Amino acid sequence: AKTGMPADPPLAAGIFVADHSGALSLASGVLAALFARERTGKGQKVDASIYGTMIAMQGMEINYTSITGVEPERAGRGHQFLRGVWGAFPTIDGYICIAGVDEQRWPSFCRIVGIQHLEKDPEYSDNVIRNFHGDKIQRVLDEIFPTKTTAEWLEELTGADILATEVVDYRAMLKSEQARVNGYLLELDHPVAGKVLVSGTPVTINGEVAAAAEPAPELGQHTEEVLLELGYTWEEIGALRDTGAV
Structure with missing residues (x-):
């Protein structure tokens, strides 16, 4: 509700910010739960929501309204809480x-x-x-x-x-050498699209940058492999397929 000029109607963000940031919230919760398990030996139940994430991401503005009773206008070309030009x-x-x-x-x-x-x-x-x-x-x-x-x-x-x-626009950003060097953009050899650049991860561990991205698995691509690792026989897997369970 704060994107756009003050006189504008409510405008949607130009990216899937809610979905992506909600996923990051869940990932953070999972990492915290894994850390707690390592320390205590106890599993944790993690819950995260897009709604809660959107509230958390607007904490400064929401808290301002709560404290002052004043509803900030839409951000326009800047942000009224930030300093200077x-x-x-x-x-x-x-x-x-x-x-x-x-x-x-x-x-x-x-x-x-x-x-x-x-x-x-x-x-x-x-x-x-x-x-x-x-x-x-x-x-x-x-x-x-x-x-x-x-x-x-x-x-x-x-x-x-x-x-x-x-x-810059996305086409210009895809030419960024800085993004390539840091692994923010990775080359993907896609079975249909061929060699393309895709977004990588902003996180590196010990300075190790991925060399390339891997194609996402197709639906059910690893089902048999996973079931075999879990101890199922080929006959049992076949029966599961016959019943539509997998």
């Missing part, structure tokens, strides 16, 4: 995202974008104003950032330790 701005050839300009970086930011005259202006320079009434500074920056390319802005901003990055 925040959000995406158009450049000559794309978009650049500024991930917060705090008080320490504000003078350098003003110099780079050429708004030194606003550095001390309380209508633009105060952090509270930039957070809760950021449309003023956004309008100014929307006129300035389109004067240079994304690469030119990134060179200047990151050189001054200002948190900024390029806004």
